[in-house]
Amino acid sequence: MQTRTAKPLAEATVGVGGGTVPGVTPGPSGQPATAATFAARDRVLRARRVRRGWIALALVVPAAAFYGTFVLWPMVQTFQLSFWHWNGVGEATWAGFDNFVTVFTSSTIVGSLLNALVLIVYFSFLPVLLGLVAAAVIRKMATSRLALVARTVMFLPQIIPLVAAGLMWQWMLSRDGMVNEFLRLIGLGRLAQPWLGQSSTALGGVGVVGAWVALGLCMLLLLAGMTKIDPALYEAARLDGAGAIREFFSITLPSLKGELAVCFTVTIIAALSAFDIVWATTRGGPAFSTMVPGVEIFHLGFFSRRVGEAAALGVVFMILVLAIVLPIQRLLRERD
Amino acid sequence: MSRIRQSAKLTGAAGAGVVAALALAACSPSGAGTADNAPAPEAGADVTWACGSEPVTLEAYLETDFPLAEILFEEFTNQHPNVTFNVRTDEFSVLTQNAPRVLVDSPPDIMRLPMVSEFAADGLLFNFDEAADYFGWNDWPGMSQLRVDSEGRRGEGSIFAMGLNMQMTGVFYNRALAEQIGMTEAPATLAELDEVMQRAKDAGITPITQWNGGAEAGTVFPLQGLMASYGSAADINAWIFQQPGATIDTPEFREALAHLNRWIEAGFFAEDINALGYGDSLGRFNDEQALFTFNGNWEAGNFDADRPGEVGFFAVPPVEEGGAIGAMAAPLTFGTSARAENAGCAAYFFNWLATDEVARTINIETGGSMPMGPADAFMPELDETTTTAATLSAAAEVAEHDGAMDFVANATGAIFARGWTPPMQRLVEGGISVDDVLAEVQAVYLDEIGG
Numbered sequence: 001m002q003t004r005t006a007k008p009l010a011e012a013t014v015g016v017g018g019g020t021v022p023g024v025t026p027g028p029s030g031q032p033a034t035a036a037t038f039a040a041r042d043r044v045l046r047a048r049r050v051r052r053g054w055i056a057l058a059l060v061v062p063a064a065a066f067y068g069t070f071v072l073w074p075m076v077q078t079f080q081l082s083f084w085h086w087n088g089v090g091e092a093t094w095a096g097f098d099n100f101v102t103v104f105t106s107s108t109i110v111g112s113l114l115n116a117l118v119l120i121v122y123f124s125f126l127p128v129l130l131g132l133v134a135a136a137v138i139r140k141m142a143t144s145r146l147a148l149v150a151r152t153v154m155f156l157p158q159i160i161p162l163v164a165a166g167l168m169w170q171w172m173l174s175r176d177g178m179v180n181e182f183l184r185l186i187g188l189g190r191l192a193q194p195w196l197g198q199s200s201t202a203l204g205g206v207g208v209v210g211a212w213v214a215l216g217l218c219m220l221l222l223l224a225g226m227t228k229i230d231p232a233l234y235e236a237a238r239l240d241g242a243g244a245i246r247e248f249f250s251i252t253l254p255s256l257k258g259e260l261a262v263c264f265t266v267t268i269i270a271a272l273s274a275f276d277i278v279w280a281t282t283r284g285g286p287a288f289s290t291m292v293p294g295v296e297i298f299h300l301g302f303f304s305r306r307v308g309e310a311a312a313l314g315v316v317f318m319i320l321v322l323a324i325v326l327p328i329q330r331l332l333r334e335r336d
Numbered sequence: 337m338s339r340i341r342q343s344a345k346l347t348g349a350a351g352a353g354v355v356a357a358l359a360l361a362a363c364s365p366s367g368a369g370t371a372d373n374a375p376a377p378e379a380g381a382d383v384t385w386a387c388g389s390e391p392v393t394l395e396a397y398l399e400t401d402f403p404l405a406e407i408l409f410e411e412f413t414n415q416h417p418n419v420t421f422n423v424r425t426d427e428f429s430v431l432t433q434n435a436p437r438v439l440v441d442s443p444p445d446i447m448r449l450p451m452v453s454e455f456a457a458d459g460l461l462f463n464f465d466e467a468a469d470y471f472g473w474n475d476w477p478g479m480s481q482l483r484v485d486s487e488g489r490r491g492e493g494s495i496f497a498m499g500l501n502m503q504m505t506g507v508f509y510n511r512a513l514a515e516q517i518g519m520t521e522a523p524a525t526l527a528e529l530d531e532v533m534q535r536a537k538d539a540g541i542t543p544i545t546q547w548n549g550g551a552e553a554g555t556v557f558p559l560q561g562l563m564a565s566y567g568s569a570a571d572i573n574a575w576i577f578q579q580p581g582a583t584i585d586t587p588e589f590r591e592a593l594a595h596l597n598r599w600i601e602a603g604f605f606a607e608d609i610n611a612l613g614y615g616d617s618l619g620r621f622n623d624e625q626a627l628f629t630f631n632g633n634w635e636a637g638n639f640d641a642d643r644p645g646e647v648g649f650f651a652v653p654p655v656e657e658g659g660a661i662g663a664m665a666a667p668l669t670f671g672t673s674a675r676a677e678n679a680g681c682a683a684y685f686f687n688w689l690a691t692d693e694v695a696r697t698i699n700i701e702t703g704g705s706m707p708m709g710p711a712d713a714f715m716p717e718l719d720e721t722t723t724t725a726a727t728l729s730a731a732a733e734v735a736e737h738d739g740a741m742d743f744v745a746n747a748t749g750a751i752f753a754r755g756w757t758p759p760m761q762r763l764v765e766g767g768i769s770v771d772d773v774l775a776e777v778q779a780v781y782l783d784e785i786g787g
């Protein structure tokens with residue numbers, strides 16, 4: 001199998017070079033080659049390239065078909081629908097840019113976009129920060145059993161479905177839930193409140209759930225990154241008199257640029273596209289205080305039956321995600 | 337130079353891309369108003385209003401956790417062995433979002449309808465006018481709520497749905513807690529109700545448990561009862577049925593909301609109602625954590641089964657003794673797709689529900705609800721101490737005052753989640769004035785109906 005694939009590759013290298021040289025040059029056998037032999041060889045090589053192209057294409061087609069059908073085509077349709085007024089069943093009428101105007105002028109929709117930005121703090125910055133600290137601490141514990149336990153416990157939320165996590169936290173943050181009971185236990189009963197039932201605290205409550213879920217992933221990624229760092233660097237730093245904090249900022253953090261890029265990208269996308277956690281805990285309430293674009297699109301599409309507006313919000317939202325995530329990718333990767 | 341050329345090329349490509357994208361966008365979206373979605377041809381011409389003797393399978397699409405429908409199906413098959421039911425169920429919210437597509441793509445013969453007017457206007461529902469003439473449905477109480485005119489307004493026009501039964505809301509109370517605070521009979525006026533609640537509060541009992549979290553403000557239940565006491569049920573129906581010029585923002589309805597706000601400010605509701613869902617609130621009532629809950633007769637059967645004799649029921653009282661009262665009393669809407677294969681048999685089934693003695697008994701004893709049907713139709717004997725008996729007697733009282741009204745959440749598809757719920761949640765938090773709540777609801781309503 002290996003020899004069969006290796007041979008055409010080797011020939012291809014020769015073929016490409018040979019085919020592009022103009023005029024009379026020595027042929028493969030060392031005899032002067034004529035234009036006719038070149039033409040014949042070109043034909044053979046082209047046929048081979050075409051055949052190989054077809055095989056490659058055949059291998060790509062199933063995945064491409066799925067990607068096209070379930071990702072690209074819905075995106076095209078969403079874009080198309082965003083220019084129409086449509087209730088999902090009846091006649092669609094041309095809307096021009098009306099739906100986009102609504103997206104930028106409706107206080108509820110703009111509010112949902114702002115809430116998504118606030119959630120980035122909880123879903124992304126907080127887990128990355130805590131993940132860094134946790135990973136650094138766990139790394140110090142090296143291979144002790146405590147490190148294993150800590151790693152497992154912190155990663156556990158990742159394997160819980162988001163809806164289940166949302167429901168669990170809904171109970172914990174309720175009037176008689178674990179959080180309030182704990183506050184009462186330590187004498188801070190006056191701080192006990194229905195966290196998800198007040199506009200002032202609900203978004204923070206939802207954010208905490210997101211942070212709890214994302215922390216494990218960030219911790220594990222950063223820990224994996226830390227184990228790749230050459231110990232000689234730390235040794236050298238220590239010889240130069242660096243302390244633990246200096247080591248962290250001068251060696252650990254710069255070495256984790258790739259992992260941080262992944263952490264930020266994944267968690268920011270999770271924050272912006274949050275749906276499950278919000279749906280399971282507050283459904284966007286009370287009074288739209290936890291409304292996020294994902295839930296708003298659902299509301300517009302399925303309650304209000306304004307498919308065009310929902311699609312327009314989807315388009316704007318996708319551009320917003322790209323506008324936030326792409327610069328982060330570039331910033332954290334370009335110096336690698 | 338080459339950079340300029342490259343950037344010109346890029347600009348050109350981007351421009352061409354935008355033009356192509358806009359050209360594509362200008363094409364009518366697939367699935368929108370194509371022949372596939374065009375209203376079905378006017379049905380009814382060749383339909384016979386019976387199930388015949390050949391085997392028939394009725395396709396049914398229901399909400400989950402609603403066993404009453406399936407018990408009725410079972411009884412219908414007992415009486416008509418050639419008819420079987422193929423039942424598919426979904427959560428109500430899922431059913432709501434799927435409904436338009438299901439009505440077109442896999443047309444059910446019997447389906448729980450989350451809304452009627454918009455589907456009727458889109459030509460998705462079977463028109464029951466001929467069946468109504470054949471069976472005599474036009475004289476039955478409550479039928480106006482199932483009519484939709486050519487403008488998509490409810491109240492008048494053709495019949496596009498039928499009720500599985502009549503649902504009605506009011507106040508359930510815990511008999512033991514009521515006795516504890518000296519409430520021996522149902523309050524006769526709102527002032528008496530206020531006084532009872534104050535007594536409960538003073539005795540350390542939460543007067544009302546109600547859900548008001550997420551996208552469902554259950555405080556609309558007491559509000560609508562108060563609105564019928566202060567204003568008129570007919571005005572509320574006009575608003576729900578989208579009659580021209582109808583408004584919810586009237587001085588009477590503001591008074592009703594101000595009354596509800598006094599309950600909120602007096603601490604008659606639990607402090608965390610904005611975090612409570614329907615199930616949480618019902619759970620607290622069943623755990624005897626509150627004296628009252630405003631809910632519907634669909635729970636009466638469950639109370640009779642799980643807590644026999646423990647729960648009473650009364651309609652929201654009038655402002656002054658003998659004054660106007662009202663209650664949300666609406667048919668539990670079921671309908672048939674305009675493309676359904678067995679619309680005639682479905683109509684026969686709907687008629688059977690309302691007229692067959694066994695079916696009526698099941699609806700009352702198991703469902704705790706009043707069946708549809710003629711005013712003088714058969715009624716089974718009921719034990720007076722049951723919750724169901726209390727709901728039926730309250731229903732009769734409301735009917736006497738002509739106080740039946742539809743639920744304000746049924747005015748448009750999104751009015752509950754986006755119109756009522758946010759300002760009612762803010763009212764509970766003290767973040768909005770009474771006057772602004774109804775103005776806000778009216779603004780969302782006008783936006784929804786394009787007024």
